[in-house]
Amino acid sequence: MKKAQLTIGVTGLNAVDNPGSGIPVIRALKEAKSFDVRIIGFSYGTLEPGIYMHSIIDKSYQLPYPSVGIDTLLKRIEYIHSIENLDVIIPNFDAELYSFIKISPKLKALGIHTFLPTIEQFEKRQKVNLNDFGKKYNIPVPMSKVIFTLSESHEAMRDFDWPVLIKGKYYDAGIAYNFDQIGLYFNKISAKWGLPIIIQEFVHGTEFNVAGLGDGKGNTIAAVPMRKQYITDKGKAWGGISITDEALLELTREFVAKTQWRGSFELELMKNKNREFSLLEINPRIPAWIYLAVGVGQNIPEALVNLALGKNIEPYKSYLAGKMFVRYSWDMIVDLKEFERISTLGEL
């Protein structure tokens, strides 16, 4: 039977030291068994490496930054759609998700499918709401407090032991051992990602992540747990290994069932010396290490596309444990004319 030919727009082409997941998502889509793809890359900056990776991206377009507003984003996508006839869009940045969730009904009216969490799910799992989230769904999370000014940190710190994690709303975090360091991270992170800043209990232990997909009806379609083996100074996994921890998988299934999670997600968890897990973060999108899940037998981006298109799909039931991913960087030689085109025309 002839496979369907889909045109899929993908963001997160920044395959840099804090990589977006666009490139591994595209790799996964290219390996999909249920469809063939034409890939349209969506970028925000002109130096996102994916723009220049013509072997896997057929055409790239720049998108307006989320801060510009959703009307501008919708207009830009309408323009791109008029040329490319998009079937599906997979947004991969936390900061753009709110806009894409908001415009998803309008995208659907245009014939562009997405498979994203609901606004309610998106908001509830925000780092600033993680305490309430843990209480509501009875999932262990580290204690955290939200502050809007540096002076609030003294009051907030009465409930914490040192050190603490200082986290941005969307990205970035630092470990603070005293008030000076809280000030340092507060200023650094808030300048880049805005307010509020989150003070979170520092949990000692080993970090584990789970990449998964929920169908929005409480079913876990896919889940692959990974232990980070090599972590960069930005806390990003540069190497990891698939594992079989049943407690992790159970926690994941519980998370999906209780929240009726719709779409892809990444759970970041810490296992303490008593072998208990705490849920540190819920990222409402595909993680950058997703190709490990594909490599061990669960093509999560492919399943997400099929769910977006309204297809009934069977949950993945197994994967290979003990497979590693080892990330590497790669220098491309790019003609200035290409940089000129994306910089001036916003397309390449």
Add this chain to the structure above:
Amino acid sequence: MKLKSDVAVSDSGFVFLPTTGESFSVNPIGSEVLQLLKEGKSIQEISNQILDKFDTEPLIIDKDLSDFMEILNHYSLLE
């Protein structure tokens, strides 16, 4: 004490625990002990088997074996 059933031990002495992703390296005698544990042998049987191969005192083997079992337990490799 039994070795967890999912612990993978290669001929070269590379040990992998798939539930946690941890890996370890053991020397040839450690590897042999792990293989014997995998076969379901008791500590006494393992001790006797090693004693047959080496010119040493039973007390020394029992002490080393006990230390090794402690290490395995510490790293959650035992049931």
